[in-house]
Amino acid sequence: MKQDYEGIIQQAKDVLDKNWTGTFTRPGALLYHHQWSWDSAFVAIGYSHYDQFRAEREMRTLFEGQWSNGMIPHIIFAAQADDYFPSPAFWETEKCPLAPRNRRTSGITQPPVHAIAVLRMYRQAQDIEQSHAFLAEAFPRLKAWHEYLHRERDPQQEGLVYIRHPWESQDNSPIWDAVWKHMQLRPEDIPVYHRMDTVNVISTDRPRNTDYDRYTYLVKFYAARNYDEAQIAQKCPFLVQDVLFNALLCQADRDLAEIARILGEDPTPFEQWAKQTAQAINNKLWDEEHGIYIDYDLVAKTHIHTHVVAGFLPLFAGIPDADRAQKMYNYLNTSAFWRLDEDAYPIATYNRNMPDFEATRYWRGPAWINIDWLLYHGLKQYGYTTYAEHMRDKMITLVQNSGFYEYFNPLNGEGHGTYQFSWTAALLIDWIKNEILA
Numbered sequence: 001m002k003q004d005y006e007g008i009i010q011q012a013k014d015v016l017d018k019n020w021t022g023t024f025t026r027p028g029a030l031l032y033h034h035q036w037s038w039d040s041a042f043v044a045i046g047y048s049h050y051d052q053f054r055a056e057r058e059m060r061t062l063f064e065g066q067w068s069n070g071m072i073p074h075i076i077f078a079a080q081a082d083d084y085f086p087s088p089a090f091w092e093t094e095k096c097p098l099a100p101r102n103r104r105t106s107g108i109t110q111p112p113v114h115a116i117a118v119l120r121m122y123r124q125a126q127d128i129e130q131s132h133a134f135l136a137e138a139f140p141r142l143k144a145w146h147e148y149l150h151r152e153r154d155p156q157q158e159g160l161v162y163i164r165h166p167w168e169s170q171d172n173s174p175i176w177d178a179v180w181k182h183m184q185l186r187p188e189d190i191p192v193y194h195r196m197d198t199v200n201v202i203s204t205d206r207p208r209n210t211d212y213d214r215y216t217y218l219v220k221f222y223a224a225r226n227y228d229e230a231q232i233a234q235k236c237p238f239l240v241q242d243v244l245f246n247a248l249l250c251q252a253d254r255d256l257a258e259i260a261r262i263l264g265e266d267p268t269p270f271e272q273w274a275k276q277t278a279q280a281i282n283n284k285l286w287d288e289e290h291g292i293y294i295d296y297d298l299v300a301k302t303h304i305h306t307h308v309v310a311g312f313l314p315l316f317a318g319i320p321d322a323d324r325a326q327k328m329y330n331y332l333n334t335s336a337f338w339r340l341d342e343d344a345y346p347i348a349t350y351n352r353n354m355p356d357f358e359a360t361r362y363w364r365g366p367a368w369i370n371i372d373w374l375l376y377h378g379l380k381q382y383g384y385t386t387y388a389e390h391m392r393d394k395m396i397t398l399v400q401n402s403g404f405y406e407y408f409n410p411l412n413g414e415g416h417g418t419y420q421f422s423w424t425a426a427l428l429i430d431w432i433k434n435e436i437l438a
Helices: 002-019 037-047 052-063 114-123 128-152 174-181 209-224 229-235 243-263 268-284 309-315 322-332 369-381 385-402 422-436
Strands: none
Touching (some): 002 037, 002 385, 002 422, 037 114, 037 369, 052 128, 114 243, 128 243, 174 209, 243 268, 309 322, 369 385, 369 422
């Protein structure tokens, strides 16, 4: 059995080698030449199986871009940043006194998977003493990060943090269509910008220009307020309590509590946060009629009744009870997402039966390995092992057949987006090493 996987593991390592810069790993060879926050966390998980130094260096470099209020920005730019839009000049984060002076970054964040990654790195470390030292080094960074989210992004102390930009979760997800309806822009509201993402990737794989109009408007909205969270929260047209972000935060708080216990620190604050968030997700974001969790728009004060695969990710954090988990599984295991006995590929990011489903356009339909990886672990802990393992094996086969793409057409398995994508390689290594060859 081991011999069957040696080739694909080596190919995955080759992808990571090509994208390694010496201090961090680029997400992809064509489009993403800088450091992305949750990409690095997933990549570090993959590295932890065979290169402890790189895993730890990856996270250290990310922490070097952390803001003084605790926020980990979604991009830390490399020295040469003119090849990407929005560039540091467009973000204007130097206006904020909280932004680092020695690193150029974006002014938003990404899902908080970092404590999850750091704990997995520790558990898989070859050198335990070195890993324990890194754990102690990372702990105050992670603590400040989680404090920022619970303090600044949950001003009413509901237990649910909000995101303030689509790039903080699932960039062009159909979820945001409902938000765009009350965010009507005049021509003079749209900044002048020039997209670079469609130069190396076909435009039908990428978000539409109308989406980018709103993305860029929001960036300039933050810059005009010097990235002051209180001012942003007062007037921002995009404030969403997102299922994906909050479910991952819930599990990350639990993992941070475990890191605290390992280090002899007090785990109580993190456990309390996790408990409050789990209760809030269950009380506010559950859709009983359909058996899925859905986002809440804080500006419109209404739920967003759009069903995406992220609505099943509370399984990863052990949030639903057994009855709810069964309802979720019953919905997941249908033609809407991916049925266990069908020939399609796991798992469409958006309900495939919807008229605006798009099999190749970024987060409006394609299958992503990171979402499947998270869902896999959630399904297994609830006992849906057959479905989870078949999904995993289909995804591994998909990468073997199509290559290390950013995402995949769930109907025919074709790779799309950027090629030689790092988290695809890293999470494939983790799946095979931890779940098949262990």
